[in-house]
Amino acid sequence: MGAYTVRRILQAIPVVFLSTIMVFGLLHLLPGDPAIALAGANGTPASIAALRHDMGLDKSLPEQYVIWLGRLLHGNLGNSALSHVAVSTLLAQRIPATMELALAAMAFALVISVTTGVVAAVKQRSVADWIITIFNSLALAIPGFWLGILLILLCSVRFSWLPPGGRVASWGELGPSIRSLALPTLALALPLIGTLSRFVKSAMLEVLYDDYVRTARSKGLASRAVIFGHALRNALLPVVTVLGLQFGFLLGGTVIIESVFSWPGLGTLMLDGIGNRDYAIVQAGLLYFGAAFIVLNLLTDLAYGLLNPRIRLGAGS
Amino acid sequence: MSAQPAEAAGAARGAGIVLTIHDRRPLNPIVASLLHAARNPMGLFGLCIIGLLMVAAVGAPWLSPYGPLALHAGKELLGPSTTFPLGTDAIGRDLLSRLLWGARPSFIVGGLTIVLGGGVGILTGLIAGYLGGWVDTVIMRICDALFAFPPILTGIAVLTILGPGTVNVAYALAIAAAPGFARLTRSVVLGERTRDYVLAAKASGARSWRIMLRHVLPNSIAPLLVQLAIFMAIAVLAEAGLSFLGLGTRPPTPSWGSMLNDSRAYLRTDVWMGIWPGVALALLLVGLNFLADALRDALDPRRVNA
Numbered sequence: 001m002g003a004y005t006v007r008r009i010l011q012a013i014p015v016v017f018l019s020t021i022m023v024f025g026l027l028h029l030l031p032g033d034p035a036i037a038l039a040g041a042n043g044t045p046a047s048i049a050a051l052r053h054d055m056g057l058d059k060s061l062p063e064q065y066v067i068w069l070g071r072l073l074h075g076n077l078g079n080s081a082l083s084h085v086a087v088s089t090l091l092a093q094r095i096p097a098t099m100e101l102a103l104a105a106m107a108f109a110l111v112i113s114v115t116t117g118v119v120a121a122v123k124q125r126s127v128a129d130w131i132i133t134i135f136n137s138l139a140l141a142i143p144g145f146w147l148g149i150l151l152i153l154l155c156s157v158r159f160s161w162l163p164p165g166g167r168v169a170s171w172g173e174l175g176p177s178i179r180s181l182a183l184p185t186l187a188l189a190l191p192l193i194g195t196l197s198r199f200v201k202s203a204m205l206e207v208l209y210d211d212y213v214r215t216a217r218s219k220g221l222a223s224r225a226v227i228f229g230h231a232l233r234n235a236l237l238p239v240v241t242v243l244g245l246q247f248g249f250l251l252g253g254t255v256i257i258e259s260v261f262s263w264p265g266l267g268t269l270m271l272d273g274i275g276n277r278d279y280a281i282v283q284a285g286l287l288y289f290g291a292a293f294i295v296l297n298l299l300t301d302l303a304y305g306l307l308n309p310r311i312r313l314g315a316g317s
Numbered sequence: 318m319s320a321q322p323a324e325a326a327g328a329a330r331g332a333g334i335v336l337t338i339h340d341r342r343p344l345n346p347i348v349a350s351l352l353h354a355a356r357n358p359m360g361l362f363g364l365c366i367i368g369l370l371m372v373a374a375v376g377a378p379w380l381s382p383y384g385p386l387a388l389h390a391g392k393e394l395l396g397p398s399t400t401f402p403l404g405t406d407a408i409g410r411d412l413l414s415r416l417l418w419g420a421r422p423s424f425i426v427g428g429l430t431i432v433l434g435g436g437v438g439i440l441t442g443l444i445a446g447y448l449g450g451w452v453d454t455v456i457m458r459i460c461d462a463l464f465a466f467p468p469i470l471t472g473i474a475v476l477t478i479l480g481p482g483t484v485n486v487a488y489a490l491a492i493a494a495a496p497g498f499a500r501l502t503r504s505v506v507l508g509e510r511t512r513d514y515v516l517a518a519k520a521s522g523a524r525s526w527r528i529m530l531r532h533v534l535p536n537s538i539a540p541l542l543v544q545l546a547i548f549m550a551i552a553v554l555a556e557a558g559l560s561f562l563g564l565g566t567r568p569p570t571p572s573w574g575s576m577l578n579d580s581r582a583y584l585r586t587d588v589w590m591g592i593w594p595g596v597a598l599a600l601l602l603v604g605l606n607f608l609a610d611a612l613r614d615a616l617d618p619r620r621v622n623a
Contacts, residue, residue: 018462029478141602143554145561146577146595149584153591157584252467256558260581271562274477286474290465 004305012298019290020072023283024065030279072287078280080273087284090269095288097167098254098265104181105188106247112193114232114239117200121208121235122227132197139194144253148187148260155183165262184261188253192246199242203235210234237307244300248293346538353615360611366604370597374420381414385571394587404589406579415571416593422483422560422572423553423601426490430552431545434491438498439541443529445499446506457503460496468493468555476564483566486559490552501544505537539616546609550602557598573598 035051036043043051052058056067071078077087120132156164162183168176207213208231216226255267262268266285273281344352354360373380382402383389389401389409396404403412445456466474468490475489509515510533518528559565560574568575573594580590 014458015461015465018458019465022462023474026474026478137603137606138599140606141599143557143595143598143602145558146598149577149580149591149595153584153588249467252469255469255473256562259562270473274473274564279477282474282477286466286470289467289470293465293467 005302008298008301008305012294016291016294019294020069020287021065023286023290024068026286027279027283028061028064077284077287080281081278082276087280090281091266091284091288094264094266094269097169097263098251098258098267100169101181101184101188101258101263101265102247102250102254104185105192105250108185109189109192109196109250112189113196113200114236116193116197118204118227118232120197120201121204124205132201136194136197139190139197141194142190144187144191145256145260147190148183148257151183151187152260165260167264184257184263187260188250188257191253192250195246196239196242200235200239203238204231207231207234237304240307241300241304244296247296251289251292346535347542350539350542350612350616354608354611357611357614359607360615363604363607363611366600367608370420370601370604371424373417374424377414377417377421381411381417383411383414385415385418386410386569387414394583394590396587396589403593404587406576406590407583407587412576412589412593415576416573416597419571419573419576419594420597420601422486422556422566422570422574423598425483426487426556426565427549427553427605429484429487430490430494431549433487434494434548435498435541435545437491438495439502439534441495442499442502443506443534446503447510447525447529447533453503456499460499463492463496464500466493468551469558472555472559473562473564476559481564481567483556483570483572486556486565487552489559490555493555494548494552497548498541498544501540502537505540506533509533509536539612543609543613543616546605546612550605550609553598553601553605 035048035055035057039048039051049058056064059067075088077091079086080090083090116132116135120129123129152164155162163180164183166180168180170177213226213231216230217223221229254263254265255270257263258265258267259271266288270282270285273279273285351364355364377385387410389405389411391409392401392405393409394405394407395401398404401411401413403416405411406415441456441460445453463471471493472486472489475492476485479485479488506529514536515528515532518532523532556565556572557574557577560572561578563575563578566572566575568579576594577591577598580587580594583590
């Protein structure tokens, strides 16, 4: 297991570096010279050259990359061109909101998908299975942001049950917090439920007729114990492997869902950054999402190794 | 390969039976797979939906009652009526006409993405899998790094550089699509590389390129087709999402995503603006998902259907 962990972490390092190169390249592929933009209308060739020197733009690209990476490792992501606030400060303000939304959606999706997936597998070809299958097809086909609009139409405009957007976040007002979280969570979770529920079902179907399940049944174990104790435990193993990837997609989805519900997270920050040509923010946002995705995939692989005795005991290579 | 049908036909004629099927060339593997998927009712349903929406996209100039940009003064924010079957938007444009024209960006982006992203990805995957060694390592690490960003974020990043526009969305999503196709192709090629028919082609002196394109690729087409259908759905969804964010198809050109964005300010006054584009989008996604499922069932007999 130790060797596996080390090997997997070593594999992740070049990927991290390559993705920082890509994000670094983003700023340098942008049309326009940032020094000219900063110098404004009164810029003379001399003042622009001075600015280019100050900003380090007169150095070669590899040099600039190394300097940029060094700052990055010290947590220095540059300043916002608009408000001149450190980008790391802005990021730190917005990340909790995005994570709260993403984790709530993930938790909700997991509970619903495992339940519906197990029911659909155990009661295969029943009415319940049929309804769940249709529901999953719909969940996969309805774009999250459209569902968001429909939820606002129904729950906020038509019946005024829940707020149409914004975030309330304080422990003192738990009720309003949860109410403001409810609609974006639903809109973000639904497509994931469609994917995961189908996955749980096919994983359950694969183990439900295995020998060890039959043995457990024939030694007289209660059906519930067999399903949850034996079958589900093993069916969840392949499910774990897709969780990291799915959580990454979920993080990507937050950008649009946050925009629908004016949720003050990283996505809306990035979109404002694009609108204001404040590219340091866009770059930082991409870096954060990319890093989160790489770490998630690493953790998933390690968790899989930990859960799967065939890998844990070092058979796989 | 070509000698076999002739022999079979000869033998059949000798036995007094006329066999005509084998006289034709074997069907193109893509066409054959689509026909196979159409035998499944779900696949047929999916193909029909996609076909209908494609007719709407291609035939928009003839099918739509008004121009997609035509303003009808004094007819703003109307509900469905006989003059405007689906109603009008905030500046008096006919929603049905815009909906029909709005199918175009979806198909343009969906099609271009899988042609460009699929093409580049499949080629690099072939090269990586067939050549192996350091070429393989380099290509796969680059794919891993590109893979670190969900398609919508790659889209946002690339569109920040290229600026908004329908075709730019396709370029952006093609970059997001390529690593998945490269990875999949590589894994299939690794399985095929040591098969007898490849060794036979090698022994007869065929060049690497010829072996890859004429022998390995056609035999790897099944899993790739499923992936193409899946990624077309992802691309359609991402185009709508990016246009919804104002990064994709530029207004006033109608696209389902930008129409949904327009609707946000009028949810209290005109519900229909927020309904129709979503219904159309969901229909196309149902069609593509069903097609992908049917292809997977048709091409992978081992799979337990879920």
